Amino acid sequence: MSFLVSLIVISALIFFHELGHYFAARAMGVYVEVFSIGFGRRIASFKRWGTEWKLAIIPLGGYVKMKGQDDSDPTKKSYDNDSYNVKTPSQKIFILLAGPLANFVLAFVLYFVIALGGPNVLSPVIGNVVKESPAFLAGLETNDTVRSINGTPITEWKEMAEIIEASDGQLSLEVERGGYIHFITLSPKITQTTNMFNEVIEKKMIGIGSAGVSHKLELGVGETLSYATEQTAFASTLIFTGLKKLIVGEVPAKELGGIISIVKLTSDATDAGWMSVLFFAALISVNLGVLNLLPIPALDGGHIMFNLYELIFRREVNEEIMVKLTIAGWVILFSLMGLGLYNDINRLVG
Structure with missing residues (x-):
């Protein structure tokens, strides 16, 4: 049961992140081809509003595939009116920021609900x-x-x-x-x-x-809003600080956790009650928002970086450089995921 709750929580957080991208893309007139929760082989799907909505077998993330955007091959582009490629850098940045923003908004809502319930x-x-x-x-x-x-x-x-x-x-x-x-x-x-x-x-x-x-805690309406705001800001600061310490070596790499840690902690939170699940879901939601803002190609932050370059210098990033940086981004991403999984297994064995 705890594992099922973990899966639902993680999938819900990913869903809200991608939903942010989806609505922003539609608002900018971009055609969304696929909305996927998970990667790999399709488990179930349906088509609605011109988009294929699917659930895939590997629940380690998700994606919104917009017309003209393909992270696996950045050279594949479309210049139709409803394509991502024809939008201005500002419009693209708006679409890219919408995913992490959705996670911060969701975290705020979760903390607000916690405040209404009276946090311990x-x-x-x-x-x-x-x-x-x-x-x-x-x-x-x-x-x-x-x-x-x-x-x-x-x-x-x-x-x-x-x-x-x-x-x-x-x-x-x-x-x-x-x-x-x-x-x-x-x-x-x-x-x-x-x-x-x-x-x-x-x-x-x-x-x-x-x-x-x-x-x-017995909180009034104003105190409830303050609590939700303070907790969202605190969680964001905590994650940024942890990342900084990890990058500069103040915190050893063995402290990095992966998907197993997330599932285990969510399971522990489930055993402690619904309030703990909401707390942990809010923290992971902020985590998703922050991590996706990192300037790593293949993440939202990397794409934002490319569009900021175009916005400032009035020209696109050299295609060859973009491809190489995107490949490097995937290598970094999979390396971090592998390290987190290795640390998780070590903790379980230990």
Whole structure:
């Protein structure tokens, strides 16, 4: 069941991406020949509005085949009025941007739905207290609830962590313990830890871990919109940062995941409930949007790069160069997919 949900989620995200391209192409007067979810042999298909809509056997992506555009052979062109090739660079860029934009919009909608349902957040309830840490020496205990820091009310674990990390000097904590309020003063200590990218970093900490207690956020209409916007922006920034760290070598290539990781994480999210599935679907949707904007030929970003060149220099990219760059793009793309699959298999074996 979890695998089926994973397949449906991934296919739905790909569908929305390609639907963005489809509607933009039709709006620009471009004839769309094929709309495919998956690659390889056709499983099922039907023809509607002049387009063949099909489901293919390999669910690792999808594509919209427009008249005059063929990534497998960039030299194949058509100059009919309803062809992609006769459109201006600006119109082509609009069509190409529509796919990633659809993923960002979908992520926003998913985060908005999550906000309406009341997302779970960690409560500021202390679990483990590290021995000889500032928290331990100050007398903080397991199951203490932090109500405020330096007079600032605390409702989420994240708020408390941010205040501690940005602090300068002593902190005054208002703590609830067994129905009584205690006031505790302590000074954070710079400690080595690892971040979400498995990098060793130094940050101010007091030596406590979360008890894992959570509560639902009750959000108004304005707060719901803000939540959806902030989460979409945060997810986009997170993915861009991760890509940058991967490219410059700050994060090892073994951290790259592939389709198996995506399926496994979606399955795990399914087991945790529908809210987790929506969270993960939103994150993967943003991921698809960001990755497709990379300036790699064979991806939307690569085609945008070619059209920006034409827009700036008033001439098309040399056909021979375009073919070579497209082939190089496919090599890079398949190499990254292969590396992700290799890492996935290693994780499973390990």
